Amino acid sequence: MKSIRTFLTVVILATITLMVFLSELQGFRLNLAAAEKLFDKQLADTAHLLSATYSPVTDNNPQITETEFFGFQIWIDDQLKLRSSRMPDELIANLEQGYQEHNFGKHRWRTYSYFDELKNVWILTAQRTDVRYTLAENIVIKSILPALIILPLGGLLIWTIVGYGVSPLQRLSDQLRRKQADDFSPLPIEKQPVELTQVVKSTNDLLSRLKASFQREKHFSADAAHELRTPISVLKVHLHNLNKKFPADDRNFQQVVTATERMGHLIEQILLLNRTSPDQFITKFISIDLYKLAQEVIAREYPQFEKKDLKIELNGEHCLIEGDQFALETMLKNLLENACKYTPDDGNILVSVKAEMQADENASQKVVKLEIQDSGPGVPEDQYGRLFDRFYRLDGDRHASGTTGSGLGLAIVRHIADLHKATIKLTKSSFDSGLSVTVIFPFYHANPLQVKKHHV
Amino acid sequence: MQILLVEDDLSLAEGLQQALEHEGFVVNHVTHGKGAIHVVETEPPDILILDLGLPDIDGLDVLANLRKSRNETQIMLLTARDSLQDKVSGLDQGADDYLAKPFEMSELLARLRVLERRISTSISNTITIQNISLDTNSLNVSINDQAIDLSRREYMLLKVLMQNAGRIMTRDRLESQLYNWGDEVSSNAVEVHIHHLRKKLPPEFIKTVRGVGYKVDSQKSS
Numbered sequence: 151m152k153s154i155r156t157f158l159t160v161v162i163l164a165t166i167t168l169m170v171f172l173s174e175l176q177g178f179r180l181n182l183a184a185a186e187k188l189f190d191k192q193l194a195d196t197a198h199l200l201s202a203t204y205s206p207v208t209d210n211n212p213q214i215t216e217t218e219f220f221g222f223q224i225w226i227d228d229q230l231k232l233r234s235s236r237m238p239d240e241l242i243a244n245l246e247q248g249y250q251e252h253n254f255g256k257h258r259w260r261t262y263s264y265f266d267e268l269k270n271v272w273i274l275t276a277q278r279t280d281v282r283y284t285l286a287e288n289i290v291i292k293s294i295l296p297a298l299i300i301l302p303l304g305g306l307l308i309w310t311i312v313g314y315g316v317s318p319l320q321r322l323s324d325q326l327r328r329k330q331a332d333d334f335s336p337l338p339i340e341k342q343p344v345e346l347t348q349v350v351k352s353t354n355d356l357l358s359r360l361k362a363s364f365q366r367e368k369h370f371s372a373d374a375a376h377e378l379r380t381p382i383s384v385l386k387v388h389l390h391n392l393n394k395k396f397p398a399d400d401r402n403f404q405q406v407v408t409a410t411e412r413m414g415h416l417i418e419q420i421l422l423l424n425r426t427s428p429d430q431f432i433t434k435f436i437s438i439d440l441y442k443l444a445q446e447v448i449a450r451e452y453p454q455f456e457k458k459d460l461k462i463e464l465n466g467e468h469c470l471i472e473g474d475q476f477a478l479e480t481m482l483k484n485l486l487e488n489a490c491k492y493t494p495d496d497g498n499i500l501v502s503v504k505a506e507m508q509a510d511e512n513a514s515q516k517v518v519k520l521e522i523q524d525s526g527p528g529v530p531e532d533q534y535g536r537l538f539d540r541f542y543r544l545d546g547d548r549h550a551s552g553t554t555g556s557g558l559g560l561a562i563v564r565h566i567a568d569l570h571k572a573t574i575k576l577t578k579s580s581f582d583s584g585l586s587v588t589v590i591f592p593f594y595h596a597n598p599l600q601v602k603k604h605h606v
Numbered sequence: 607m608q609i610l611l612v613e614d615d616l617s618l619a620e621g622l623q624q625a626l627e628h629e630g631f632v633v634n635h636v637t638h639g640k641g642a643i644h645v646v647e648t649e650p651p652d653i654l655i656l657d658l659g660l661p662d663i664d665g666l667d668v669l670a671n672l673r674k675s676r677n678e679t680q681i682m683l684l685t686a687r688d689s690l691q692d693k694v695s696g697l698d699q700g701a702d703d704y705l706a707k708p709f710e711m712s713e714l715l716a717r718l719r720v721l722e723r724r725i726s727t728s729i730s731n732t733i734t735i736q737n738i739s740l741d742t743n744s745l746n747v748s749i750n751d752q753a754i755d756l757s758r759r760e761y762m763l764l765k766v767l768m769q770n771a772g773r774i775m776t777r778d779r780l781e782s783q784l785y786n787w788g789d790e791v792s793s794n795a796v797e798v799h800i801h802h803l804r805k806k807l808p809p810e811f812i813k814t815v816r817g818v819g820y821k822v823d824s825q826k827s828s
Contacts, residue, residue, distance in 0.1 A: 390711035
């Protein structure tokens with residue numbers, strides 16, 4: 151059912167039409183019967199009038215107006231004494247008192263036979279049945295016609311009334327549609343009609359339960375983070391202290407250090423993935439300068455590039471996009487970490503942020519492109535698609551310096567890109583080898599909140 | 607340099623204490639927020655390392671309490687909460703730095719050194735990195751005790767970089783430190799000043815990360 155309003159209007163209108171039709175049909179029948187009676191009486195009256203005025207002695211012509219639909223015969227002892235001009239010479243009806251129907255002169259007639267005992271005369275009157283029906287029908291149609299004209303008007307009225315009747319439903323659906331993803335406030339219950347009260351009550355109930363479980367979920371993330379992060383910190387600190395007691399090349403010790411780092415990384419990424427998956431992630435988008443954000447994140451992550459003597463460069467221009475700062479920072483951090491991980495020492499990483507016109511098949515639109523290129527070994531093109539799968543690691547992740555990935559970094563990047571309606575493109579980097587990851591964001595069109603610099 | 611460590615996880619506290627003492631800090635440890643407030647009020651440390659999730663009162667309340675009484679101790683938050691909201695409210699309430707768990711020991715030490723430098727600058731007014739000294743009181747800069755001549759903006763740039771030695775300062779941030787909002791800034795103003803500064807300082811003292819910003823290495827890592 152597409153619309154309750156349309157459905158109700160059609161059904162009510164159809165019901166009313168049917169009822170009007172049935173009652174008209176009944177009326178038609180009654181009217182027809184009444185008309186027949188009237189016509190029959192007219193036939194009989196004419197016969198009586200004829201008998202009263204006709205005298206067999208003078209054989210005078212009675213004053214009856216003749217039409218093609220009406221005729222009479224006067225018989226005395228099997229002899230036709232008188233007839234109207236269009237009547238045949240034979241008997242038009244049996245000589246029996248009362249009404250009969252007969253065919254003659256190509257038409258069907260209703261006849262009335264009357265025997266005047268005083269004068270010993272048979273008077274036969276006849277009227278064409280089709281005329282009778284036509285007349286009767288005329289009467290009936292005139293009584294039906296107003297109903298037919300009124301139907302469309304009635305339809306319009308029903309449409310309006312039904313619309314008014316279902317307007318609380320419309321209002322409710324509007325209220326629900328306008329709700330933000332994180333708005334769990336209850337719907338107002340006072341102005342609702344009785345039928346909707348329960349719906350609204352149940353919806354409010356559902357909303358409050360949803361809110362509770364949402365908060366539980368959020369708290370769980372925070373609690374889990376705390377519970378897992380502290381022991382990892384403990385491990386790291388104690389390993390740091392142990393570091394001085396072991397020779398630098400102690401393999402067992404180094405394995406423990408590596409495993410701890412790996413575990414810490416995995417926990418972080420799982421928490422991030424949980425927090426940034428669309429159903430968990432409630433965004434309050436603000437306009438963000440992606441170039442400036444890239445600057446900040448690169449500055450913050452610089453120690454890890456320095457450690458490997460990587461040359462990192464940022465170019466491009468200030469570009470505004472609409473987004474969530476935490477999520478975008480995470481995206482940049484993951485992409486940079488990835489580039490860093492797979493690029494051998496003394497390699498290059500090139501980051502660029504620029505606004506561009508991108509030609510679509512039908513229109514060109516402005517986009518903001520974030521591109522991160524590395525001079526690592528690159529990724530075979532046939533693996534591009536799988537790169538963003540959770541826990542997928544390229545060739546068991548045996549690149550560079552025994553890199554330990556969680557296999558979640560790029561899955562998180564893709565989640566965040568989805569949240570920002572951004573697309574990700576993988577290509578070969580412009581270095582001799584390596585991967586280029588481009589995230590293409592829709593351009594933010596609102597007026598940039600730039601601080602006007604005054605000329606003094 | 608005295609550090610008060612407020613951390614309810616005993617194993618973490620023990621490890622941290624050991625590591626920090628190895629670096630030459632004097633470390634005291636309490637597990638509760640109320641205890642921390644008491645110690646800071648009676649025997650203020652130079653640096654307070656504060657965990658946010660404490661058994662009695664929240665770390666942020668401890669922070670608010672201390673800042674209300676105009677305590678000058680440098681406060682470093684150390685916590686498993688890492689949402690932007692937590693960071694912002696922590697820094698808004700007067701924390702000097704913020705580090706999320708799990709952290710790298712080297713990063714904690716680097717940040718503690720920044721706090722340390724801040725404290726020593728406020729006492730002696732002098733920051734010294736390699737053979738370069740910057741006196742925030744007399745505004746003098748010297749190389750091997752030989753005074754050099756810097757313009758006001760060059761001095762301000764160098765001061766920011768030296769105060770934050772070991773960390774990259776982004777170009778945008780440097781620009782906002784040098785100029786007011788109303789100032790007319792040419793797009794390469796920071797580059798021009800850095801260029802002039804470099805001529806007067808030993809080469810490689812200020813490092814460039816193209817498109818990102820500039821950095822002065824702190825003593826330890828060089």
